[in-house]
Amino acid sequence: MRTDMLHRTIDELMEMMPWIEDYLSSFAIDPSQFGRTKLENLGSILTEEYFEERGSDYQTFIDGFFLFIEQVKVLQEGNVLTVGSLTVLPGHNKNGEKEEFSVELKKGEVTAIVGPTGSGKSRLLADIESLAQEDTPTKRRILINGRAPDDEERFSTEGRFIAQLSQNMNFVMDLSVEDFLTLHAESRMVDEISHIVQKIYDTANVLAGESFSRETPVTQLSGGQSRALMIADTALLSPASVVLIDEIENAGVDKVRSLELLVSNNKIVLISTHDPLLALSADQRIVIKNGGISKLMKTTDDEKKHLESLEKIDRKITQLRDQLRTGKEIDMSDLLA
Numbered sequence: 001m002r003t004d005m006l007h008r009t010i011d012e013l014m015e016m017m018p019w020i021e022d023y024l025s026s027f028a029i030d031p032s033q034f035g036r037t038k039l040e041n042l043g044s045i046l047t048e049e050y051f052e053e054r055g056s057d058y059q060t061f062i063d064g065f066f067l068f069i070e071q072v073k074v075l076q077e078g079n080v081l082t083v084g085s086l087t088v089l090p091g092h093n094k095n096g097e098k099e100e101f102s103v104e105l106k107k108g109e110v111t112a113i114v115g116p117t118g119s120g121k122s123r124l125l126a127d128i129e130s131l132a133q134e135d136t137p138t139k140r141r142i143l144i145n146g147r148a149p150d151d152e153e154r155f156s157t158e159g160r161f162i163a164q165l166s167q168n169m170n171f172v173m174d175l176s177v178e179d180f181l182t183l184h185a186e187s188r189m190v191d192e193i194s195h196i197v198q199k200i201y202d203t204a205n206v207l208a209g210e211s212f213s214r215e216t217p218v219t220q221l222s223g224g225q226s227r228a229l230m231i232a233d234t235a236l237l238s239p240a241s242v243v244l245i246d247e248i249e250n251a252g253v254d255k256v257r258s259l260e261l262l263v264s265n266n267k268i269v270l271i272s273t274h275d276p277l278l279a280l281s282a283d284q285r286i287v288i289k290n291g292g293i294s295k296l297m298k299t300t301d302d303e304k305k306h307l308e309s310l311e312k313i314d315r316k317i318t319q320l321r322d323q324l325r326t327g328k329e330i331d332m333s334d335l336l337a
């Protein structure tokens, strides 16, 4: 890695790791002035005297550079907790009756939350989001990795390990899709920024019904497009290991692929839904009744067998919806045949 980096230009290194600017500026080196210079040539261009004047030498500068990179990487990985399991300890339902069992959710698993309108699905998501400790209307307690979270884990906004994708994504910044993703990638201090930006953009376009360009301002994306962008971003760039999704179904995104993508990144995914296709794509489902968890059902093999036909029905419904939206006549001839 070291030799590879020595051969790279300052511009290339800045693209991969914009935060090295801090290190360079501690030697009064302006990266824009030396953009095309390779790191290994910086010493001869700046001369030994330059480094001597700063009480150092080129070799110390280079050693410090690699040490700085290592330290930042440790910080990057170290500041976000990896959650292997979440436990929901029993609270009570709307009548004050105790829930009968606790539920443990493990990484790589998708859990659907189902139940009638107003039964308390969003409440359960909110309990998990706030890592409730008997201080919400349900009086539930949430454990992470089998233990109670400390205050820092509950209340700090830094390094949050829970991401929530809500029904309405409102962007407050008027950036293009590309600038938005680049900014996020920079703040996450990842390597190969342009590569990850491209990957998220491509994935979002697969998930969204209608495609959009990298230049589109995020404020002009449709509901489905912004949802798709946030799902791809959360799956591929967010350090969060728990993802909470409130109602994905009406957002015009490829729901099943979205879930697959999130799970392939080894996260704990919870999704509140009324959609049979999504519910059966999950590994298990929590049934909420009158504000309380009343059942935990594993998706059976028989149910999984029906997934394919459900997907067909779902595609047909999507097609009908598109026909309706674009002012075409509804065509059901293939169904009748």
Ligand SMILES: Nc1ncnc2c1ncn2[C@@H]1O[C@H](COP(=O)(O)OP(=O)(O)OP(=O)(O)O)[C@@H](O)[C@H]1O
Pocket: 092, 093, 094, 115, 116, 117, 118, 119, 120, 121, 122, 123, 124, 137, 138, 272, 290, 291, 292
């Ligand atoms: N165990 C409980 N005790 C007291 N209040 C509760 C409990 N569970 C849910 N509630 C309250 O009931 C109301 C409806 O719950 P919620 O919004 O979570 O329903 P939902 O299932 O998500 O509905 P929808 O399907 O319409 O989105 C909320 O005000 C919520 O705080």
